[in-house]
Amino acid sequence: MDSLPNFWKMGGSFVAFLYTYTTEFETQLSKKEQELTDSKNIQVQLEEELNITKQRLLLQEKEIHSQTEQIQALSSTRKAYATELAELKSQYEKQQLMCSNGNNNGEVVTLKQEESSQNLLRVRNDELEESKRELSGLKMENSGLKSSVDQHSKENAILQQEVLNLTERQNKITKDLRLKQKTELDVLRHSHQQEIQTLVSNFSSAQALLQAKVISLEADLKDMEDRFAKHPRPEDLKIIKCLQDKIAEKDQVIKHLLELKEYDMEDDVPFNSETHRSQSFSCNAGSLTPTLKVKVLPHFTKSTSILF
Structure with missing residues (x-):
């Protein structure tokens, strides 16, 4: 029976240990999850910066492309101007040649x-010249x-490398955390199995002791019920009757003594108390109590004395 309180104490200590360990494990898990969340936030922030940089690069590339087209257009215009200038020079030279070979009337037209x-x-x-200046400015801006x-x-390359490093770090942290969680869960599961086996063993022992105690108490209860249920023996009834008779005789003697005492008090006869006691309780002839005689008690067996 003493093993039952120990069993419940062990069960309570195991529950407290399990609660404490679970709380610590949940705290560590929440810290790791917070670290993962922070790393994810950093990664998201870097990705946003990378996207912004990409958009900026796209805008600049568009501007460069537009300026390149403008430069090409200016180059085409410059070439057209150069061609036209060459044609004009050629015409001018032709006109000069015609002027040198023409007459006076043609000189006015030629001039x-x-x-x-x-x-x-x-x-x-x-x-x-304006196109050249614009082209030079566009070239400088393009540069x-x-x-x-x-x-x-x-x-952008640095940001991509940082994102890659952060992703690798996050994957490593996640892998290490999962491995650590698996190891801790295995250790905790093994410890729980051992605790459960110990508790089951103690419970089985306590249950066996309790069952043995219940069987013993049931046997004692059955024995007591059998003892109270069976009828008294004839010799026991005889002894009980004899004792009841003796008790009745003693009651009669006591009653008679009380009557004598009242009678003596009514007569008010002065005499010595010792003489009166000797006369009252004398066993000789002429005594006031001739009925008080020594009676031999019946002989009781050893079993009877043990019962009563």
């Missing part, structure tokens, strides 16, 4: 044409944009 050609040539030269694109490309 006008020459003046017109020179004016057109100056305009074309001015436009060509700056290319440098910016190269810088952003380097930053």
